[in-house]
Amino acid sequence: MFISLALFGFSLFYFLSSLHLKMGTPRNMGPGFVPAMLGGLLLASTAFHLIRVYRGRPPEQETKPSPRENLNYWAVAGILACTAAYPLILETVKFVASTFIVGFAMLLLWKPRKPFFSFLIALGMALGCFFLFSRFFGVALPSGFFERLLFRIGA
């Protein structure tokens, strides 16, 4: 139900936003013509989906979601948080530190009882990724003093 509502909300938002764009004519379509058409179709189909779910009749042949018992939602939420946090800290604490922090946090989520082991693995991952991407692939990563030092050592 929540997903159907969210999809309907997105469709409504998209459709209404598309109405602000110039439509044009069939011969000379404006930037809003196709989005409005898509938005209309999307709105109709998500509304239909919402009605079916609301009536308690799941769409035909719908794949059954996996049983939710014993699922590790903490790990899921933690990984998502780490993924979302990475862009926020990357520019501030630079590449190696941010990669280490995110890696360490994720490893702790899986195996909280082995912090030292996780620390070493995370450090290895951060340094490994730095050398792989900056030296091997030549990617310009956000660098501070530590990264520049490492780069020199690697050279």
Place this chain on the structure above:
Amino acid sequence: MWEITQGLLGGFGAALKPLYFFYALAGTILGTITGVLPGLGPLGAMAILLSFTLKMDATAAMILFAGIYYGAMYGGSTTSILLNIPGEAASVVTCIDGYQMAQKGRAGAALAVAAVGSFIAGTISILGLTVVALYLSDIALRFGPAEFLAIGVCGLMFLIRMTGGSLLQSLIMTLIGMALGTVGIDFLTGAERFTYGINELGQGIEFLPVAMGIFGIAEVLLSVQGKEVPKTAQKVSLRELLPTRNEWKRAVPPMFRGSVMGFFMGLVPGPSPIISTFVSYFTEKRLSKHPEEFGHGAIEAVAGPESANNAAVGGAYVPLFALGIPFTPAMAMVLGALMLHGLTPGPNLMKEKADLFWIVIASMYIGNFMLIILNLPLVNVFVNILRVPQRILMPVIVLLCLIGVYSVNASLLDLLLLAIFGLIGYVLRQAGFQVAPLILALVIGPMIETSLRQALKITGGDLAEVVFRPICLSLYVATLLCFAVPLILKWTKRGKG
């Protein structure tokens, strides 16, 4: 014929250069590893490696991806046979009889038949790809926007029909993908669409963070939510890999049938490698003299489906190379890699960059040969990869996704989009939605819009003239039939019941 021979010779000459040879080898090994690891299929691997291809030339990227795709198909069979765990979706059918054969002590024979079948299928499908793609690209050179519009619409509609699950849900996913494709500056008028003042969105929503989020991050989230189960597989010695004469006799015809069937199924939009395995399984069961053995270790049930899924890979390359339209999510990744290098596949590319096409074809032959040479003797090594704990593997995948996405545009917005689409992919897949149509629609959607607007401009806004052209009309009728025939059959059955 001369053109093919000349092209192939040139392709082999270049593909055997150390660098391309290395990428073919790396692709097949990486593909086998991702095929072996449950959850991380060829799509996930391609999504993760998409950004890595930036530092390669386009040909090397194509060679790497072709190797991954083939390798994953083969690697998936290894865990299906030895552990009853399908490494990826196209190996589910192999679990049924492959594992039963392993239980009876014939694991080696099952693995050898799967490998030889994959090799035969790969070779047949590459031959098919060579001939069909060349022929089709010649025809496609005469296509205008109306024809490309029809191909795009037909492709998406077939995908919705063939994806499996609910039609309504697949339609919603397709429309969302197309809607996402409209974000950014309109190419014809220069007007900004759905950017909401964020300058970076002017370039549109990039394919990479969406694909990596939906297939990479979401896959990790789905993997970590369950408990890790320790896996133990039986060892297979080299001596055991040789099937008996009777087993060969029973396996060879299904290999050829599966190869031909798989190639043609690969031409159809949708998850063709998966569908082809089921079609092959049921065909073999129907044709077999011992249908009662199916489900209890019939070698035909390993040979047919394993050949079919590999042949479907070659078939799936045809529409991409000849028309520039990906019909499967994996081909959308290949398209993404080409676009990262500023290349747009299609009939023009096949003429202008013919060398790329022939080198990729030649590398596919080489990759297939490598698979059979390397994978059978190294089967125990690949199975041991399963011992790498998830708690180390999954953070590594997440980090590779994050850094991979960042390395393309150095954009923090792309990283944020990666996290958002990771969550969206996870939630949708948990709810039973198929996300493949979303990805494909994101790629094909802008092409459909461009073709529609160009076609209507040419015809002065006359929609009938756009629809009622011979090729377009045939494609629209085929699309209608694809939806109508199952409905009619359903109603007829209901009427009889």
